Amino acid sequence: MKTTILIHCPDQSGIICTVTGFVHAQGGNIIYLDQHVDKASGELFMRIESEFLDTKLSVHHFKSKFEEQLTAKFKIKWSIHTDETKPRMGLFVSKYNHCLYDLLSRFNSGELAVDIPFIISNHNDLEFVAKQFDIPFYHIPVTKATKAEAENKQLELLEKYKIDFIVLARYMQIVTSKIIDHYPNKIINIHHSFLPAFAGAKPYHAAFKRGVKIIGATGHYVTEELDAGPIIAQDTTTVSHTNSIDDLIAKGRDLEKIVLSRAVKLHIQRKTMVYNNKTIIFS
Amino acid sequence: MKTTILIHCPDQSGIICTVTGFVHAQGGNIIYLDQHVDKASGELFMRIESEFLDTKLSVHHFKSKFEEQLTAKFKIKWSIHTDETKPRMGLFVSKYNHCLYDLLSRFNSGELAVDIPFIISNHNDLEFVAKQFDIPFYHIPVTKATKAEAENKQLELLEKYKIDFIVLARYMQIVTSKIIDHYPNKIINIHHSFLPAFAGAKPYHAAFKRGVKIIGATGHYVTEELDAGPIIAQDTTTVSHTNSIDDLIAKGRDLEKIVLSRAVKLHIQRKTMVYNNKTIIFS
């Protein structure tokens, strides 16, 4: 069995030795370890991948030993994940298909170790893609008047299918705190600009108007403040005066799909931790 | 003799044929032609490189023929430049030497076809670099109280040495309209961020705080609105949570010097035109 342990605690002398020694004592062989100290706050973040050859390892037992010996003593917040359960991903879309196709074709090739119980959309346009890939599709229209009700329906589905995290694959609606509060740092959005430049609506129009020579895309966790959540991944590409707004949109599609998939993969691999509205991205 | 002609006029049927025919009739062989139509406004921008084998070509004569036959008829604003005169570049610096060294080592290798009559700085720190390269150095301190007076001194030097364009190579002072008005779209600044993100002071600190995964640099023409002038060149590089502010600054230095030199070269080669606060960058 392979496990990934994520740890957050105050930095303290000997902490790496203590934790690696504990994993070792429990029969774990550490494959990879990465850590980061936030110098301003003195907080330590660590990610440990281990292999347990003894197939009888009980995660439950590991957890209670860890709690007993380490948690309180070193003020550790932590989580453990095994490769035996796949995270369940809720997929929200609207009308654009490029991010959806990119995610589903990777899913189909076994590149993304998740379950995708359903696709939710506020429009019908992409139902055919859901059908192509044989994934249940829920059409939940959203208007100003029905927004609260629509979010209730979304929450019902999220709970019913025990969704672990949400991916907004160019979902063209603002998600409110009603949903965010249930999924803190667990909703991944792709914004079609190099944030913090051009936050908000119509970033390609704004980029065209400003005459930038490079455009970008940003995968980030959704927080209450629009387009201001912790950034997971970004990428950029060059543009020129010859490019129309439509050209920027077309070039941007390639960025958006690659960056969103990269962010989703990092999340699935438990390579992200969030602190102070910023991410630590483990290698 | 080699000439570069820059043309700006309303787009109109047959205009390329008319202008290229004129150059041809004057004995010019067109080496390269690039053009752009701003669709919103219907304005045409064109750059023509030609060779004139007849060494007796008088630019004066060419100009008057062009005025006579084309200017009014097609509402053309235009300029002609020959490789026989080098533009004169005024160099402004403060304390950082990376952009200065980059420009001067290129200059030394013959990569930049300019004259550099002097270096102006509000500090003494880089006088030794000016000495290394044997370029006159003028130390003109700037304080709130002396700013107006300092700009007068700068203007005097700019006029005395018949400076054609100015390069702010990490000059850490805001240049006012007193100077800008004399050099419209002829002052090139390097801003140490991917504009429009992080305009203003301390962009690396702001980038660190926001937790971006990519930083950038922007070479642009200076206008009255701070960091909002037409963008000539931009580039970006990846950063991560492991990078401190000092790391961002060090990584940024490499971007800044490459991007500034790229912008300066484009300007020297007459490959830039400005319209609507944006640049056309000819190939």
Added chain:
Amino acid sequence: MKTTILIHCPDQSGIICTVTGFVHAQGGNIIYLDQHVDKASGELFMRIESEFLDTKLSVHHFKSKFEEQLTAKFKIKWSIHTDETKPRMGLFVSKYNHCLYDLLSRFNSGELAVDIPFIISNHNDLEFVAKQFDIPFYHIPVTKATKAEAENKQLELLEKYKIDFIVLARYMQIVTSKIIDHYPNKIINIHHSFLPAFAGAKPYHAAFKRGVKIIGATGHYVTEELDAGPIIAQDTTTVSHTNSIDDLIAKGRDLEKIVLSRAVKLHIQRKTMVYNNKTIIFS
């Protein structure tokens, strides 16, 4: 009607003026013109996009006038293409789906102005993708013994469906001169390395062994010499010692699909010309 004219002839004084004048005289409004002179050979290459408002323009008439007035006189090889007929693309695949999905999802979104009459594969694995997108799928197995026969079947289909150009979307077979001779500079292949590094089989294994820090992908026209045809598009991405061969393969997939689609789009837009085993890629 919109037309694209591609021209290849010896460079000669006044040629731009002559050709643009001709287009103008036929009622065409030139939208964009790009040209290139190969200095070693003195050959000129030119691409002209024009709009003809007179909807009665007969391409046939245009052609015969052009032949009459220009072709022989200026030794021009040329072709004209209108936006009224879409090129017909033959798609060859084997077992990997990432390039196929990328092309088909772009096709589905209207990003590629082509017809795709069929998909040919030497394996059955991707038949389901063809079904998802409702495109006829021909399974033509290839063994050493049956290769000649298989290529005959392929040729039959290519002719029957009047295919204009072929895209090898990770088709894992060498195409022989039997097919290449029918489609000179009209077969686009994606090679999974930064050519000329790592030509031939298993480039990711070779890249891993050499310990490169960057991998690449190359879209090129197929010629008789393996992986040595004219390069249309390339891109690269960084890798590190932490990446296994499988990681390189996964990272490479993202490059391959983006680069292949870019090459295909350039070909469809008639932005490529070939000379001396190199491409001119018009802007």
Added chain:
Amino acid sequence: MKTTILIHCPDQSGIICTVTGFVHAQGGNIIYLDQHVDKASGELFMRIESEFLDTKLSVHHFKSKFEEQLTAKFKIKWSIHTDETKPRMGLFVSKYNHCLYDLLSRFNSGELAVDIPFIISNHNDLEFVAKQFDIPFYHIPVTKATKAEAENKQLELLEKYKIDFIVLARYMQIVTSKIIDHYPNKIINIHHSFLPAFAGAKPYHAAFKRGVKIIGATGHYVTEELDAGPIIAQDTTTVSHTNSIDDLIAKGRDLEKIVLSRAVKLHIQRKTMVYNNKTIIFS
């Protein structure tokens, strides 16, 4: 005092815990740890940055304890470096100044924590740069006939000045085993192509002929086989059919200087280890 420890040993259960525990027991606070396991061979590579607050720490004492308790038991090859001694860098150049200027301007800004006792060149051309930066310059001409003698002179200087590592900043001579044997994995060269493409002489000419759309530069350790040593850093930039060989050379200069400086910095920071003709580059 800050120390960097580099470790190479067979991978074995509990090794991270053992080593970090040892450092902790000696009064060291681990700031950063990075490790890599070469899966094919089962070899572990580790880099540990530590702070020792007790200023009385004797590196000598630390070393003998380490040898006593760990070296034999775990079959460790290791080295320890403190920030109290700067490595001494020998600089070899020929006629091109861009890499030299880049290194020296960084050195001047305090970006490179080295001593540079001298510059060696087979030509006189860059003596003026050495003078600009006040560094002793040794002109040692090299011809076929005098090569052996020239290398003897070089070795004398290298020994006299106790040089730790050598940087070939576009030194246009092949260095033989006479020197390489004294500096295994300690001679850094910049090759002006994206290796393994275009190894050997005139890579830009070869790149032009092949019609690549991207060029690169490679910083690598020098081994007996030409341009085949372990790669430290690479970077690439786009080119097009419009670029002449001279354009490639000019674009390449920017790559070369940035990549060489990056490789030199990684070496100085002890972030490189070599195994199987490949590098591990620690983060």
